[in-house]
Amino acid sequence: MAHIVDDKSEHCIPFILERIKSHRQQYEAKGETPPPFFVGLNGVQGAGKTTLVTTLASTLSSPPHSLPTVVLSIDDLYLPHTQQEALARSHSDNPLVQHRGQPSTHDVKLGTELFSALLNRQSHIKLPSYDKSAFSGRGDRRPENEWETVNTNGQQPVEVVVFEGWCVGFRALSDDEAEQKWKDAKAEYESKGDGYQGQLGKLQLEHVLFVNSKLREYDALTDQFGAFMHIDAEDAQYVYAWRLEQEAALRAAKGTGMTDEQVIKFVNGYYPAYELYTDVLRHGIFNGEKGSESPSLSRIDGPNAGDAGQIGPSASLQKVLQAAQPLVFYTILQKVDRTKPKKCVLNVATMQAVAVRAFQEQVIRAGTQIKDGKMPKDLAKVLRQYCGAVRDMDYMQEKANNGFDNDPFLLMSSKQIERDMMENHGLMQWVEQRQDLPVALDSKHPGLPGVGRTARIHAAQCQNRRIRRKLNMLSALAGGLALIVPMVIMKLVPGKICSLVTTCSFVFGFAVAIALLSDLRPNEILGVTAAYAAVLVVFVGTTSS
Template identity: 30%
Template sequence: MGDHTLGFFTGLQIGSLWHHNHGYDLLDKPRRAKFTAGLKSVAAEKHENPRLEVITSSPVFKKAGLDADMDQQSWAEWFKCAKLLNRELGRDATVDRVHKLYLPVFFWLKKQIREAKATRDGTMIVGLSCPQGGGKTTITNFLVKMFAAEGITCAIASTDDFYLTYDKQRELAETYASNPLLEFRGNPGTMDVDLMCNTVSALAHCGPGDEINIPRYNKSAYKGRGDRVPEEDWPTVKGPVDLVILEGWCMGFQPVENPSTSDIAEVNEFLKDFAKVYDLLDVMLVVEIADPEYVYDWRKQAEDTMKAKGKAGMTSAQLKDFVDRFMPAYKEYLPGLYGNGVSTELPQLNIKIDSNRIPID
């Protein structure tokens, strides 16, 4: 899978804990008073205010079912969060990104948290599925930032960090020598599922004073073949944690009854074990793409960015070979994820994006 892009969070690593320890208001008192006054008749102005119309008619807002929840206070919170995002995004702050994507997802998750707390206590575990390059790490980082502003602690883990050690991956490749899908890290079968489940469960149940180590994976080790970082170098999360987000390119994939090829059939068997991760989830976010071929262009964009920074990158042939190893799984499992979801009992929000990562109907 592609390297993590951490955006504006200098020094943030996957598995880090974010916690906002001091409250602040993004609007000073005079501006807040003026802003609040302007929202008093927001319901009546809904069809006259272009900005609100743009927001409420957007695909993610509608799919999230937020319209009934948006009272005066909610809209005030919405635009307060927008100010935070605009500041962090700078020139990249667009209506599409801020109001049509990040904020609808954030408010949907807040709704899920409220509904869950009405029936039980404890940590909520969110699964996030998104193809490589689709922006899952960026979305996750912004969610963490917004939750932190409300005093909600989040722990983030990626399926990438649970890849097998270099030696275990070599053993797997030798065992399935004729299967290119299991030759290198990436597909189900190349991850330590027990370690993943144990880590996520530990994060969800850690209390005050508890410390949980989050595995890390070094993709540049062994000339790019990769290896797990030594345990003594894993980052530590201190409990308690309010929200755990587990993100990955194949999150939500479910085994199929009749695999299309012998290679994907072997991956399918490993996926049966990987699927036990879903028993831990409370909510599922799915970033949906119209065409898996987008991944080739997105991966090239990432490589071009690295090369522009003076870092080594893949050649065109290497890039194609890299993505080719994921494409069979995309084509085999995405239709089921998009059409049926992970589980009928698991709340799921699908966010469909185009090749420019803009939400669409």
């Protein structure tokens, strides 16, 4: 049975705090009081939204943040049972509205009034509540006297509003886009038959367009978000197992709820929306100024916590990406015609440098948890991944010694197979359209761009070779002089005392020089010094005889 056990709050809380800080600074710079901050949270059914928002509310409301936080669910905006039944009867041929769930089954007017009241910090605001177990699982809105009240007298007004739900953030498609998605799904259904796993292709177009048109009303809620978080699913089919597990827990807790067959039928009614609107979430729900600031966080989950996947970049990693972006792909100009690229280079080492930084952030996050007395999950795995990434980076640095044209971690358009791959992915065409790519003069120039590679390594290699040549020449000169000078002295100044003093002095000086200027071990220094002394002793013996 699929089960979500991982804690997503460690990724979400820093993201929210950063957005709140930016939100407040924006208003305070104008001398205005910042209004409450609205956060949208989308996640497929059973993905752990309720668990996450409970942790978020508790953490944000407690010191050191102390931000009064309220959690609202789009589920609590469902139409009352009688209105839902009336909607179903008025569209009896549309399976999408025969039960709660799809856009058109929520009281958007109630939601906009609630958002407005919270935004204006009105007092004694009642938060609607919905009982999903009522009417054998078909649900009904609770009486108003059971609704929670916020912003009461003596209570700090709400500063953060977290609005969660399975369709929160969905944006309506144009009629043409919706029709095209439906046609594609219809064609897949007709070709695969029973092998078709979706639901969209089984519907009539007018039913899809009805829900899509109703979704446009929800923009009044979505447009209030200052930040948005999306818990995606690696495979949308996981929603069936997650929802079955969720309903089983509800039956165990309250003694009533939907059967497994009812759950599957229930999810079937939701599933077309995942097929229609998930791409909208993945591409980002914000437009204009908000969109340029990218106030979104995404996470992809597999069937269990062990399959947790991609996480949107933090602010620090975003800086790393911005620094790496112009360095991961660049051109080298021809020597003859400097206006035309000789080759295009994809720098894999730059990509690895980004990966190392990403793992560093995970290590720092784990260290923070240990500091707070918590045991990080998968600590050994995080450290193993980080060490592996560093080792791989060292290996890439080593391979750079093969030379620019033979470096396996520089993929070049001058090599036919690599060029074909680049063309298949549109990179060559992209280069032709871009005028702002970094350009190097040629493969030998020390100005080649790259992160910890190419330019710096090539320049260092050239400099190291020059230094090594100079050191070799100096070593040869010093070695020759170490033998010639004492021999000349002993030849010009004959006598045993002179020979003894000269030999001892030069042997001692030679030993000290070797010890200071080399990395030899003590026994190796002793052996080299003994060999040098032996040469001088032999010379003394031959000259005195």
